[in-house]
Amino acid sequence: MAEPLVLVRNLVLTHPGLAEPVVQIPAWDLDPGAQVVLEGPSGSGKSTVLHALAGLRPLQGGTIIVDGISLGDLDETARDRWRGSQVGVVFQTLNLLPGFTALENVCLGSAFKSGPTMDPVALLEAVGLGHRLHHRPGHLSLGEQQRVAIARAVIRRPRLLLADEPTGSLDPRTAEAVTDLLQHLAAQAGSTLVMVCHQPTIAARFSQRMDIRDLNRAGRGACTS
Amino acid sequence: MHLLTIARISLRQHRVSSAVAALALAVGVALLLTVTALREQTQARFTQVGLGVDALLGPKGSPLQIVLNALYHLEDMPGTVPWPLFTAVKQHPAVADGFALVTGHSYSGVRVNAVETRFLAKFTWKPDTRFALAQGRLAEARHEAVAGAEAAVRLGITPGFRFCPVCGVDPGDPVHDQDHITITGILAPTGTPHDRVIYLRLEDFYTLGGHGSATGAMADDPAHRTISGAYLVLRRIRGGGYHPAIQDLQYQLQQSPQAQVVLPAETLPKLLSIIGWVDRVLAAIALVVAALATALLTLALLASLRERRRDLALLRALGAGRRTILGLILLQALVISLAGLTVGLALGQGLLVIGCGILRAKTGLVFDPWTWTTAHSLLLPLVPLVGVGAGLLPALQAYRLPLLDTLTAPHA
Known part of the structure; x- marks a missing residue:
């Protein structure tokens, strides 16, 4: 059996100004290539966990180990560097830099990492935007913007692909298409995908579903298949 | 994608404020160049030891x-x-x-x-x-x-x-x-x-x-x-x-x-001291313009920074370190100042050609607008340095940008 890509142990995350932790996860493992949807009500800490996995926030307790690297041991500069080489992130909205074209936005995904990357034009063609290469975000629909953001996130074949409600602002049909694209490209890039979602129909498209409340309550989280 | 490309695209995005800052800098450079060159040439021409006349x-x-x-x-x-x-x-x-x-x-x-x-x-x-x-x-x-x-x-x-x-x-x-x-x-x-x-x-x-x-x-x-x-x-x-x-x-x-x-050698310095206040005033005006231009550059970068907080946070999320962000803002300041310097030198040279022509017509003295002056020697290294200096405050603000707060902040 393969070693887990991500090991979360005794994780404690708090919000500034709050005494009580928002997240307490005793243990959670993610296998390489897994595609997991993280569900839960608003304010339950889904995005907080995702940000911690991305190295965007410091840990108040416990450890997150990704591919053998303990994020708690990294300072902010090292976390930036690690994120640049190992993680792809897609946010709910405003993922793209408005002054950059679709192609330039995708190229930004590999700007801070050396080594091989995927062909940005081919990627944009793969997400159905081959004809929109030189359009700025203002001239793209929300669905198109998310597809550009996904292309950017996978361009450097990240070990970990994190998506924070990427379909939250999309209509159901577009949301489904974007989710399928995300899953397809994650599989193609060999990335482990964790997606935060509160839309049941979208969550249902994942084989592994995890409720944040289960992670918080239970010792070791169990995936529902 | 090279950092210079990112800086170029960012400047393109904020081209109006960047152009205004560069233009203000150019005016300062042009005035300093013109005043200094004309002063140096005037002094040189009026101290030709009496044009052969003792x-x-x-x-x-x-x-x-x-x-x-x-x-x-x-x-x-x-x-x-x-x-x-x-x-x-x-x-x-x-x-x-x-x-x-x-x-x-x-x-x-x-x-x-x-x-x-x-x-x-x-x-x-x-x-x-x-x-x-x-x-x-x-x-x-x-x-x-x-x-x-x-x-x-x-x-x-x-x-x-x-x-x-x-x-x-x-x-x-x-x-x-x-x-x-x-x-x-x-x-x-x-x-x-x-x-x-x-x-x-x-x-x-x-x-x-x-x-x-x-x-x-x-x-x-x-x-x-x-x-x-x-x-x-x-x-x-x-x-x-x-x-x-x-x-x-x-x-x-x-x-x-x-x-x-x-004795012209005794009298001409008196003339220069009489007209000296004029070029001192002009030099002071040029310096004020240059100082304003520097402040304008800082303000332009600060203003664009306010609009670009999320952009910069996104760059951080994509793996750009704090130092890269700092470098990016300084690079933009450098590009703006180099643009200002280039336009300023061209503008100053144009003013010098016109000014030398007028002075030649009025005084008969031969002024060469293409002479290398102290202003050239000073402006070429100083303007980029001043530009980078003007970008320091915005760059430090960008460096200290709270990553997660900016990414998760509600947007207008």
Whole structure:
């Protein structure tokens, strides 16, 4: 059996100004290539966990180990560097830099990492935007913007692909298409995908579903298949 | 994607504020360059040690006015000097030679001075260099004259051109319409105010009609002549200094009610000190503009930073470190300042070409707009440094940007 890509142990995350932790996860493992949807009500800490996995926030307790690297041991500069080489992130909205074209936005995904990357034009063609290469975000629909953001996130074949409600602002049909694209490209890039979602129909498209409340309550989280 | 590309695209996104900052910087650079270059050239031209003239014999009055009139062909001479006094001065032990001149005539804005004919043949306007003819010959007969190189260009004349001189230098002054002067030669350029004059033979001046009966006597007998002044060449002692007897000559003439000896080397610095405040004011204005431009650059970057907080946070999320963000903002400041410097140098050069042309026309001094100046040496390294300095505050703000708070902040 393969070693887990991500090991979360005794994780404690708090919000500034709050005494009580928002997240307490005793243990959670993610296998390489897994595609997991993280569900839960608003304010339950889904995005907080995702940000911690991305190295965007410091840990108040416990450890997150990704591919053998303990994020708690990294300072902010090292976390930036690690994120640049190992993680792809897609946010709910405003993922793209408005002054950059679709192609330039995708190229930004590999700007801070050396080594091989995927062909940005081919990627944009793969997400159905081959004809929109030189359009700025203002001239793209929300669905198109998310597809550009996904292309950017996978361009450097990240070990970990994190998506924070990427379909939250999309209509159901577009949301489904974007989710399928995300899953397809994650599989193609060999990335482990964790997606935060509160839309049941979208969550249902994942084989592994995890409720944040289960992670918080239970010792070791169990995936529902 | 290279950081420079990201900086370029970001600047494109904020092109208006970036262009305004660059333009303000360009104006500051252009003004500093123009003021400095013109000041340096003015000082250089006005300190050409009298254009070959060690001293000037002139009437009582402002020494500066005498220098400006005799050497730079500006202003009027404040009076006249009797010929016998001139010949006496020529024989003084301090004086090696002297060339009498009469000023006060003109043609189409060009001064027409009467000089002794040997002035054009013997006078060395710079060490070991006499006037040379570019075309034609020297004036040899009555109603003949030679033109300086610039005067010829300005009037568009060649040997054979005929004109009637104006008795005065102001518009509306009477014309000697009975005296048709023929240009016989054009002098080769010297790059000095000597180029902008038409030289009439001194003896002919006294034959011009309309000067009254007194000039008739002057034409017949030199002892009756009055002159505007004279260029004096002083004797030198070993080491190059003037003969000490010059002080005696100056003292003697100080007591005289008729004339004085003026040393351009002493007088011209006074002129520069008089006009010095003008360039100090201009330099101060240029510095204020440059300071404002620097502040504008900082404000432009701060304003764009406010709009780009999420962009920068996204770049961090994509793996750009804090130092990369700091470098990005400094790079943008550098690009803006380099653009400002380039445009400023071009603008300044344009102003210099125009300014030098105007000064040349007004003073007759040859100003070269393409000369390397102190301003070039200072501006080239300083402007990029100042630009980066102006970007430091915005860059530090970007460096300290709270990543997660910015990414998760609600958007307008």
